[in-house]
Amino acid sequence: MIAKPVISAREAAALIQPGSVVHIGGFLGCGSPDAIIAALCEAHIGELTIVCNDTAIYDPKTGRTTGLAPLILNHLVRKVITSHIGTNAETQKLMSSGEIEVELVPQGTLAERIRAAGFGLGGILTPTGAGTEVEQGKHVFEVNSRKYLLELPLPGDVAIIKAKKGDRAGNLVYAKTARNFNPIMAPACSLVIAEVEELVEIGTIDPDHVHTPSIFVDYLVTA
């Protein structure tokens, strides 16, 4: 197996072009690549379109943030494709002012659209959203007398994801609910940077326990 470059979070940020479509793993900050997010803020890589489950947590009273919330607070985001912005008041504020465009996608549809992009599907039919605003502008099909919406793939330029453990080849293992969107984002993006808590030697992860095969990972960041 081929070892992947192990780089710093700052070097990772430098690989990401302003204006990129960036998939970011995590669920309200659980399982987010926090070091790379911090480096993106520091390098001020802006005009990003981010694909993410949610815009994480920002509490205006305490100033506490989780996950990718700092990208929103630092005005680095032009568009968000996400299922939920309700725990980050700043996203809604910037949406209202017109600075950020928000495309709301049901969470399961978001997951399937990302998977479809990585796995070479031209789209999937889901019952979710039928009869709601989500249906607007979409092809509707009836299969076995149930209505389904055709949802299209959602690829990205870059995925920044977070794993508990990675080997030097890029095989990744996630911990608990920190897995969430991370495994499906890796195949969907041209450039994949994985932040790992623990970096181990090739051959030390049981091949039956690998959650993300090494071939999906281009760079490793230890954090």
Place this chain on the structure above:
Amino acid sequence: MIAKPVISAREAAALIQPGSVVHIGGFLGCGSPDAIIAALCEAHIGELTIVCNDTAIYDPKTGRTTGLAPLILNHLVRKVITSHIGTNAETQKLMSSGEIEVELVPQGTLAERIRAAGFGLGGILTPTGAGTEVEQGKHVFEVNSRKYLLELPLPGDVAIIKAKKGDRAGNLVYAKTARNFNPIMAPACSLVIAEVEELVEIGTIDPDHVHTPSIFVDYLVTA
């Protein structure tokens, strides 16, 4: 967690009605539920429609069989939905004589159709088979100037699958390439019977290592 009934292969066979649509895990016999297959033969449960990667191996010279080949040899199968019958000469013979109907499906499409059935999708768009006989009778869509076929879900009445290890709740762990179609068949079928090599107590499998969550498994067979 709730413990699932642990039954014999014979009891498992008795749960399967003649004429059922049965998904059977395995790849040329690797990762097949061999004990349940043998019990089906013994109980002579027939008129089955089977969904499987292949009809396994039958060597007419030596009489050697693997996986589900005995179901074919015992004339228990009316229809096969599969990607490959080339290693079981009997399947082709019975197809030619009209006893067995064979629906050939590309392997990746078979996997996605099974997954779609289990995961509530109304279908998926795949580029596989565009411009071939597989396209016949299917809706064709153009997405980003590539042709895709709409492939529909493939649910089953019963899944018989094989795992290396299962806990009493039904959480399953597969070994190596014996995983193959087993994990995706469980969600796709109304009744799921898992044959396990090793039965362990609830709580002894690391929840990050589970390949098939317990909720998909109805019965356990030790073999």
Place this chain on the structure above:
Amino acid sequence: MPEYIENKEIIAQRIARFFKTGDVVNLGIGLPTLVGNYIPKEVTVILQSENGLIGLGPEPAPGGEDKDLTNAGGKAVTILPGGCFFDSATSFGIIRGGHVDYTVLGVLEVDQEGNLANYKIPGKMVPGMGGAMDLVAGSRHVIAATTHFEKSGASKLKRRCSLPLTAAHEVDYVVTDLGFFVVSGHSFILKEVFAPWTAEWIIAHTEADVELAEDILLWEPA
């Protein structure tokens, strides 16, 4: 009739009685989370959390929080023996595939056609649907858990939802702090009246059409 005082606990208490051992249940954020406190000891349900686990356990003891183990509200939780973790595609495969027996979720509005609105108020609040649209479209049974009235005093059980829908024609049951209703598709059928309320008072205070079930019961919460 006594003066109405909102009572979320009674809603949770009643919903907890829906389940039998082995049911897979998803409890939404907020009010539905309370349901977990009332599940009878003799009934073992399997709680699913859409961020990627089944076998959701109780809150951890203080200091026992694991940053990698949270529920769909971002709160630290635990996992029971025999539970397991999976990614978001699998989690919503479980949900959309009909493998969740009951989803319990809060509403802004629910109507007699089984429509439910709970994800945005245009021009005012747009949190997003999160996993709610999938949960409502995919679960076998959908239970709307809601106080009977808005803060304004208007009933949340509508003839027709006015807010953007989370899902169309998917709600099966509504449990409020006044009673338990089955959605027939053209009315709410009142199956249980919670003491001290009466069917007449409930009908008089509900915007939607309410019919009385033939086997209507009076339930006296413990």
Place this chain on the structure above:
Amino acid sequence: MPEYIENKEIIAQRIARFFKTGDVVNLGIGLPTLVGNYIPKEVTVILQSENGLIGLGPEPAPGGEDKDLTNAGGKAVTILPGGCFFDSATSFGIIRGGHVDYTVLGVLEVDQEGNLANYKIPGKMVPGMGGAMDLVAGSRHVIAATTHFEKSGASKLKRRCSLPLTAAHEVDYVVTDLGFFVVSGHSFILKEVFAPWTAEWIIAHTEADVELAEDILLWEPA
């Protein structure tokens, strides 16, 4: 010209030179499997097997077979350190998603439009497509590996396939025991002639239209 004798090893030897370190490669059953024997020591390719693994290693030593570890042909194999296993949906996600750089597979016929037929001969032999249709449709580069002639002496490089297609317009390269061809979409472009053959002899013995590449080479296998 010498008398033609079919030479599968030379095909494998030439195809092995396509790859660079890090490439993900799927080698089909039969002739393509031989390619693995010729990959240069200084090049590390990652072999994918569609039954669910990357990091395919050499055959096990006799007695070292593991019933749970086989390749797509059902043969006992090994896995290299850093390899991993996955289910069939993931395996074909990898394939269809363009994450396999090269797929090498045998053919019954290949034509100058890049069509390939290798999964059935109607009325005679219907093994099924297995994973071939996905591999050809999904891989970044498709290499058809075939002896130049059928047993009958007819060329396997056709103007137009007559057998049912495995995939339409997906073949990029054809390597036979006479030479290496690029598929232009309307002809085969002969890029390399394998000694001792000549371009003229190859053209004369190929049914399809063959054009000579401007930078045509003569390759003398080791």
